[in-house]
Amino acid sequence: MKTMSDRPHIRVELLSNPIYLCGARELVGSVAKRLGFDDLDCSKIALAVDEALCNVIRHGYNRRTDCPIWISIWPIENGSGKPAGIKIVIEDEAKQVEPLKMRGRELSDIRPGGLGVHIIREVMDEAQYERREGKGMRLTLIKKADVGESPVRLASRTAQSSAAHKRQATER
Amino acid sequence: MASDENIAVLDDLAEGVVVVRPTGDVDMSRSPDLRMALRAVHEGRPMKLVVDLEQVGYMDSxxxxxxxxxxxxxxxxxxxxxxxxxxxxxxxxxxIARLHQFFTIVDSLEDAISA
Structure with missing residues (x-):
């Protein structure tokens, strides 16, 4: 399994203002949908990105709303070149932390907060934090499309459906 | 009934019951509004508080x-x-957060009021 190229297929910059989280969720969820994930998985992937952005805003930038965050997206293909998942990278210029310290709280310790990292790791197949060169952090998220139908299959089904409708229209 | 743009608070559906009904996305930018509404309701110490999530399309941590x-x-x-x-x-x-067992969750507002 590999990403289709080194260059991101999508790269956006947003400010660290929580009001833009909805836009990031829409973007990621919509792209995941086109890559073959079902609705629930799309929602979960968007949730993981939302939680990652919240952590950057809340802990990295101490809730400052004017700092940059970058989201990059790649499709992942399998050995035969078919779409097989999504890779999302979130980068910032926030304070650097030890990647191994990026852990959520124990779930049995029920209290407000501290769930973001747990949710990210639960939802995604891979979640890796690292320091960026110079300043800031980078979070690489990978979700494999092992449940939903691939776009190729969906496209094929759509074509079949379209052909069937045309046949029905002709028969009428 | 009291309400703001995103959250309605209804206290006339059943005796001793207050229903808080947020709408839209409850994320980092909007959960503070829900927090304020819930705190205000708790000050009245109702017998029952129902949070009706029917009109919430998305919620984060x-x-x-x-x-x-x-x-x-x-x-x-x-x-x-x-x-x-x-x-x-x-x-x-x-x-995902294993919190579904921490809360009492029912299917409908009617069930919540009668629970």
Missing amino acids: SGLATLVESMRTAKGNKTSMVLCAMNDKVRAIFE
Whole structure:
């Protein structure tokens, strides 16, 4: 399994203002949908990105709303070149932390907060934090499309459906 | 009934019951509004607090944290707190966080009021 190229297929910059989280969720969820994930998985992937952005805003930038965050997206293909998942990278210029310290709280310790990292790791197949060169952090998220139908299959089904409708229209 | 743009608070559906009904996305930018609404309701120490999530399309961990805080307050005040009418996407985050067993969750507002 590999990403289709080194260059991101999508790269956006947003400010660290929580009001833009909805836009990031829409973007990621919509792209995941086109890559073959079902609705629930799309929602979960968007949730993981939302939680990652919240952590950057809340802990990295101490809730400052004017700092940059970058989201990059790649499709992942399998050995035969078919779409097989999504890779999302979130980068910032926030304070650097030890990647191994990026852990959520124990779930049995029920209290407000501290769930973001747990949710990210639960939802995604891979979640890796690292320091960026110079300043800031980078979070690489990978979700494999092992449940939903691939776009190729969906496209094929759509074509079949379209052909069937045309046949029905002709028969009428 | 009191309300702001995103959250309605209804106290006339059943005696001793207050229903808080947020709408739209409950994320980091909007969960503070829900927190304020719930805190205000707790000041009145109702017998039962129902959070009706039927019109919530999305919730993140900030929304969960808000509800966990409210549940703690409810337990301290001996207020019964019930969540209702959440969609599958919202329910998923409760399950991911293993919080679906911490809350009383029912399917409908009617069930919540009678629970």
